[in-house]
């Protein structure tokens with residue numbers, strides 16, 4: 195089978211397995227997988243910047259948090275918001291924030307870009323932490339999950355764990371397919387060209403800045419999608435979701451999974467959450483469980499040293515071995 | 527004589543105290559290969575950078591078909607029909623030869639903002655990329671990753687990418703450097719052929735190649751033009767022989 199076919203088949207199988215999981219899994223695990231899939235969307239959106247445009251943003255939590263606050267602040271307080279307008283609104287707020295900050299941050303490069311993206315995210319953090327706008331450090335509760343209705347007919351009841359699970363799964367698959375499509379287009383090819391050799395792209399006649407801005411805005415909007423879903427899942431927002439820890443965590447997911455592929459960040463999100471659960475398990479790690487970040491940090495360092503392409507690279511290596519073995523069988 | 531497509535006046539570029547390009551005035555015409563020669567550090571690459579927009583000039587003007595382009599960004603100048611190659615190979619190493627050329631051709635696509643639709647599905651872009659590979663003699667390397675090419679082939683790719691943008695004016699910065707004799711010969715023939723429909727500024731150290739294709743020669747030393755004219759006139763200029771060549775022999779052999 196051709197490698198592209200094999201991959202499509204494997205992805206379809208994974209999607210079907212995930213779709214069936216709520217039928218067998220306990221509530222705790224179903225909720226855990228929801229969290230993972232939301233983070234997978236978040237990590238894919240960051241990988242569009244890091245892995246495909248060459249923009250190492252250390253402030254991606256800004257969009258995760260901003261969308262959550264947008265839902266909490268724009269939605270009615272004691273009634274359910276409609277998903278039909280509140281989700282696009284939250285993503286639009288993020289896109290606008292990305293556009294305005296992008297006009298500035300995309301003029302910087304390298305370490306300066308990392309610092310300036312961090313600075314903008316920190317600014318948002320302090321806006322929500324130190325002012326009354328978003329309830330200060332306590333945050334805001336979202337008492338009602340958004341409604342998903344077609345006329346009077348409820349398409350899904352997001353209070354039900356499985357319904358929300360399937361919505362998140364559909365959106366994760368949609369984001370994957372959307373990004374796969376975008377990256378296969380002339381626009382996507384130009385982005386990767388910019389990542390590889392920005393100078394030459396400009397000399398060839400590409401308005402590099404505009405391409406980067408478009409990528410930055412798209413990544414911001416999709417990061418907002420994940421933040422919106424996280425706010426719905428947990429039912430409250432507080433400044434922690436905007437903190438640099440969050441930006442660092444999603445970057446670790448991208449590195450762990452393998453940047454420059456789309457399924458890498460999805461794998462990375464799964465691995466990150468599972469490792470976090472494992473390292474913070476008291477039965478396994480005793481007193482060390484409290485310091486799970488330490489173990490996670492060490493693990494990420496090892497991955498970065500020995501698996502620069504992340505888990506996706508590991509898969510590809512096995513894939514290639516399989517192909518080689520198959521070719522040998524056919525010829526020999 | 528035809529109107530020049532590009533004309534510079536008193537073009538100057540300083541790096542701190544160093545004047546890398548000093549009051550250079552020259553004209554490039556369609557149908558003409560204008561060679562710029564001079565020792566290392568004379569300011570030839572810097573001059574190229576000023577014309578292509580890779581660097582803004584400190585002073586002076588650059589007119590492209592009567593329009594002042596001095597200080598415009600390189601992407602604007604490229605889209606106005608100016609293509610350049612780099613002395614130090616500047617390609618997309620992880621991409622295939624075809625993708626390098628396809629990307630170059632894509633920069634001319636009427637709708638660069640198509641976010642959907644497969645990048646490989648544009649017949650005109652693909653054709654342009656194939657034609658550029660063919661012209662530069664790289665068709666047989668179509669699907670090789672650029673990083674795995676020999677140095678000479680990477681130099682050919684450099685030219686192919688430049689051609690794929692379909693420029694009217696070509697700025698070639700030492701295109702033959704690092705090429706074997708076979709590729710060199712081929713490239714000289716290509717430049718000769720291209721000169722019919724293009725204006726070409728050729729920076730080159732290989733004097734045989736220069737005298738084989740150049741219609742006009744400009745000699746730079748320390749950022750300044752010390753002589754400019756027909757190859758015959760420059761060959762016989764005492765100033766050139768004194769300042770740059772240090773003896774007749776170099777120019778004849």
Ligand SMILES: Nc1ncnc2c1ncn2[C@@H]1O[C@H](COP(=O)(O)OP(=O)(O)O)[C@@H](O)[C@H]1O
Pocket residue numbers: 541544546564565566567568569570571572573
């Ligand atoms: N970006 C730069 N910054 C400082 N000095 C430079 C820069 N580029 C070139 N130079 C200097 O300008 C002079 C001309 O260089 P260059 O244009 O590369 O010469 P050539 O191509 O004729 O060998 C050299 O002395 C070089 O060191």
Ligand SMILES: [Mg+2]
Pocket residue numbers: 570571572613
């Ligand atoms: Mg040079």
